[in-house]
Amino acid sequence: MSPRRSPMQMQTHHVDMHAPLERIDEVTWELPSCYRRDMRVPVRIFADEALIESALHDRCLEQLVNVATLHGVVRHVLAMPDVHEGYGFPVGGVAATALPDGVISPGGIGFDVNCGVRLLVSTLRATDVAHALPAVMHEISRSIPTGYGHGGRTALDDAEMDRVLAGGAQYLVRERHAGIADDLDHIESGGMLPGAEPALVSERARTRGRDQLGTLGGGNHFLEVQRVAHVHDEALATRLGIAEGQVTVLIHTGSRGLGHQVCTDFVRRMDERSDALGIVLPDRQLACAPLSSPEGRDYLAAMAAAANFAFANRQTITHAVRAIFARMLHTLGDPTLRLVYDVAHNVAKIERYPEGELCVHRKGATRALGPSSDDLAPALRGIGQPVLIPGSMGTASLVMVGRDASAGLSFSSACHGAGRVMSRGAARRAIQGHVLRHQLEARGIVVKCPSSPELAEEAPLAYKDVDRVVDVVERAGIATKVARLEPIGVLKG
DNA sequence: ATGTCC
Numbered sequence: 469m470s471p472r473r474s475p476m477q478m479q480t481h482h483v484d485m486h487a488p489l490e491r492i493d494e495v496t497w498e499l500p501s502c503y504r505r506d507m508r509v510p511v512r513i514f515a516d517e518a519l520i521e522s523a524l525h526d527r528c529l530e531q532l533v534n535v536a537t538l539h540g541v542v543r544h545v546l547a548m549p550d551v552h553e554g555y556g557f558p559v560g561g562v563a564a565t566a567l568p569d570g571v572i573s574p575g576g577i578g579f580d581v582n583c584g585v586r587l588l589v590s591t592l593r594a595t596d597v598a599h600a601l602p603a604v605m606h607e608i609s610r611s612i613p614t615g616y617g618h619g620g621r622t623a624l625d626d627a628e629m630d631r632v633l634a635g636g637a638q639y640l641v642r643e644r645h646a647g648i649a650d651d652l653d654h655i656e657s658g659g660m661l662p663g664a665e666p667a668l669v670s671e672r673a674r675t676r677g678r679d680q681l682g683t684l685g686g687g688n689h690f691l692e693v694q695r696v697a698h699v700h701d702e703a704l705a706t707r708l709g710i711a712e713g714q715v716t717v718l719i720h721t722g723s724r725g726l727g728h729q730v731c732t733d734f735v736r737r738m739d740e741r742s743d744a745l746g747i748v749l750p751d752r753q754l755a756c757a758p759l760s761s762p763e764g765r766d767y768l769a770a771m772a773a774a775a776n777f778a779f780a781n782r783q784t785i786t787h788a789v790r791a792i793f794a795r796m797l798h799t800l801g802d803p804t805l806r807l808v809y810d811v812a813h814n815v816a817k818i819e820r821y822p823e824g825e826l827c828v829h830r831k832g833a834t835r836a837l838g839p840s841s842d843d844l845a846p847a848l849r850g851i852g853q854p855v856l857i858p859g860s861m862g863t864a865s866l867v868m869v870g871r872d873a874s875a876g877l878s879f880s881s882a883c884h885g886a887g888r889v890m891s892r893g894a895a896r897r898a899i900q901g902h903v904l905r906h907q908l909e910a911r912g913i914v915v916k917c918p919s920s921p922e923l924a925e926e927a928p929l930a931y932k933d934v935d936r937v938v939d940v941v942e943r944a945g946i947a948t949k950v951a952r953l954e955p956i957g958v959l960k961g
Numbered sequence: 962a963t964g965t966c967c
Contacts, residue, residue, distance in 0.1 A: 555962090580962040617964050676964070687962050728963045814962085 487529055489513075489520070495940045498544075499533065506750065507536040513547040514878070514944050519936060522889055523551050528558040534750045535563050539758070540570020542823045546878050548833050549940040550887025550932060555579065556753030559832035559888075562881045565759070567818065567825040571747070572764050573756035574738070574771070576829035578814035579731045581771055582778030583689075583722030584656075585834075585856040586810040587867065587953075588786060589708075590793065592715040592801045594695030594956055600797060601693065601914050605957040607792045608691065609916040612785055615961035616686030616922075619679030629674055632681065633666035636776030637783040637810075646787040647807075653845045655810040656835060656853075657817075659779045664772035669726070670733050677726025677777060682784035686961035688885075688926055689721040690861050691785070693914075693957035697864065700949040704869055707851050708808055710951050717805060718865055718953065719785050720858045722814065723778035730774040734767040759827055768816070768827075775815050782810055808867070809854035811835065813884035819843070821879065828879045836882035836947045838872030855947045859934035860886045861926040862908045862915075864954050866938045868947040882947045883938065886931035895930035896921055914957040922961060 489497045492512070497520055499511040511532040515523055523529070528551050535557055536545045542564050551560030556575030565571055597604070613620045624632065631639050637659030640646040652659050684691060694716045699705045710716075723730075738745075738755040741763055747756060757763035786807065793803040816829045837844050837853035844853055852869030859865050863886075874880045890898065901920025904927050908915050917923045941947050 559962095578962070583962065616962095619964095685962075686965095689962080722962070725963065732963090 495943045499529070501536065504533050507533060508541050509536050510544045511536055511547070512544045513551065514940050515549045516936065516940055519549045519932065519940060522932065523547065526553040528553045531556065531558045532561060534754055535561060535576065537750060538563065538565060538571050538573065538754070538756060539747070540565040542566050542826060546881065548881070548883040549937045550832065550883045550885055552887050554831060556751055557829070557831050560883065561831050562829065562833045562879055564821070564826040564828045564879050566823060567827065568760040569758045570827060571756035572759050572767055572816060572827055573754050573829065574731045574734045574767060575753050575755065576831055577731070577771060577816050578831045579728045580722035580814055581727030581730060582775035582812045583814040584778060584782065584810060584812040585858055586719040586782045586786065587808040587854070587856050588717040588789070588805040589710055589808050590715045590803065590805050592797060592803065593713050594715050595713065596800050597715055597797060598956070600800065601957050604792060604796050605693065605914040605916050605959065607796065608789060609959050611788045611792065612691065612959065613683040614685070614959060615918060618683060620681065620683050623679045624681060629678065630666040632780045633669055633773035633776055634664050636660040636779035640780050640783045647783055651783070651807045653847050654807040655779060656812050659783065659810070661772035661775045663769050664776050665769035666773050668766050668770040669730060669773050673726045673729035673733065676729050677724055680724040680726065681781055682788060683724060683781070684721050684785065684959065684961060685724050686922060688861070690958060690960040692718045692955040694718055694865065694953040694955050696951055697954040698952040700951060704851065704948065704950045708854060708867070708950060709806060710808065710867065716953055717789055718858060719782050721781060721785065723774045723781065726777050727774040730770050734770065738763050738767070771816065775812060779810065809856060811854070811856050819880070821875065826879070828881070830881055832884045833881045834884050835880055836870030836874045837880050838870050838874055840872050855882045857883060857934065857938055858885050860928045860931035861960060862913060862955055862958055863928050864934060864952050866934065866949060867951045867953065868938065868941065868949050870947050871945060873945045874947065877944060878946055882941050886934040886937060888930060889932050890930035892925040895925050895927050898929060899924050899927045908958065913955050916959045926960065
């Protein structure tokens with residue numbers, strides 16, 4: 469393989485596809501910072517030939533170029549192989565800005581603050597629980613509210629909301645006994661982002677989130693009961709306690725309406741203050757403020773609080789599923805669900821790199837610390853941080869672990885999923901929900917989804933091939949594949 | 962993603 473090739477030639481119908489992308493290696497493409505006068509750094513995309521083409525079909529390259537103009541941005545702006553257009557900043561995008569005066573942009577984190585994925589593993593065998601699964605999925609669907617706009621039966625009072633916003637999963641485990649101490653060693657940031665200030669979460673955000681703790685939400689959020697279908701790396705899988713045939717549970721959800729409102733509040737506040745802050749942007753959706761400004765500091769503290777709500781949400785759902793497993797599956801073996809890891813894929817964090825203290829924006833991108841990282845919990849030293857990649861609903865999910873090279877390659881970041889290639893509307897037109905439901909059931913999957921149209925929106929054909937996405941991440945040297953998980957039960961909104 | 966446009 470030659471390390472450098474001539475600039476990519478592409479015939480095309482879209483202006484962005486004329487972009488002078490240079491191929492750096494098999495899976496890395498670069499748009500130099502001279503492409504547009506206002507760029508401060510280059511843009512890099514991790515992709516193979518097929519994925520680079522789908523990445524160039526929407527506005528995401530233009531959005532990446534816009535991000536490369538942000539004040540304080542360093543090294544390069546990155547796109548993961550599952551990149552697609554988002555609000556201001558692409559989903560699958562990563563950008564790092566230097567403290568103290570670089571900016572933070574809520575659009576670079578996303579509306580669903582700390583949308584993320586949690587993996588639980590049991591020692592139960594999938595073949596042993598198959599007959600009990602319909603009843604288990606029924607109980608799970610009864611105890612976990614799903615769907616857009618749907619809350620739960622209980623509402624947090626102001627004091628309890630403050631404690632959740634400040635303490636996240638740490639609060640629930642230590643004060644409410646909704647989990648065990650070991651859980652906290654297997655959640656990114658220990659289940660609590662520091663610096664959260666509940667007082668900066670608006671009344672409207674609190675109102676929206678008040679009855680949403682322990683709820684799944686809609687869109688691409690789901691809960692799957694799975695089996696470990698294949699182990700890619702026996703040694704790493706063993707160290708994570710994963711073996712072929714085991715039952716796992718994957719939870720994909722975030723901060724619901726609360727995080728959405730936090731993002732809305734700060735996009736507006738930063739947009740209104742842009743003149744005073746002296747910020748000129750190519751796209752108002754990239755509203756931002758220096759990390760050293762009151763707006764920047766307040767957003768970081770409110771974002772941390774919303775992130776803690778999301779950690780607490782996944783912890784609450786975990787607690788409910790554990791109770792159901794314990795009640796319904798104890799006669800088949802040990803029903804314990806051990807937390808393998810919980811990752812955020814919509815969050816910004818202050819991290820140390822050779823350039824100094826940086827605010828790493830990850831939007832639809834997963835942190836992927838390598839085995840030597842000082843930021844890793846002791847239990848994961850020498851292994852690497854688990855990187856959990858949910859595929860599209862009903863297909864497969866991947867467990868990877870980060871490699872040390874990720875720090876230099878991608879600010880320790882990897883992809884977050886398959887990535888949408890078809891709009892929700894197009895997916896609804898392309899497939900009928902009840903047809904998809906029958907297809908899933910024909911494969912022996914227990915499906916719990918009240919709305920067929922919503923099921924259709926999440927059809928696998930609306931997404932990129934998760935295996936191809938993950939292969940790019942592995943070939944780039946960012947993370948290593950450990951295991952492949954396939955659903956046996958699906959719950960979604 | 963989202964009380965799908967206060």
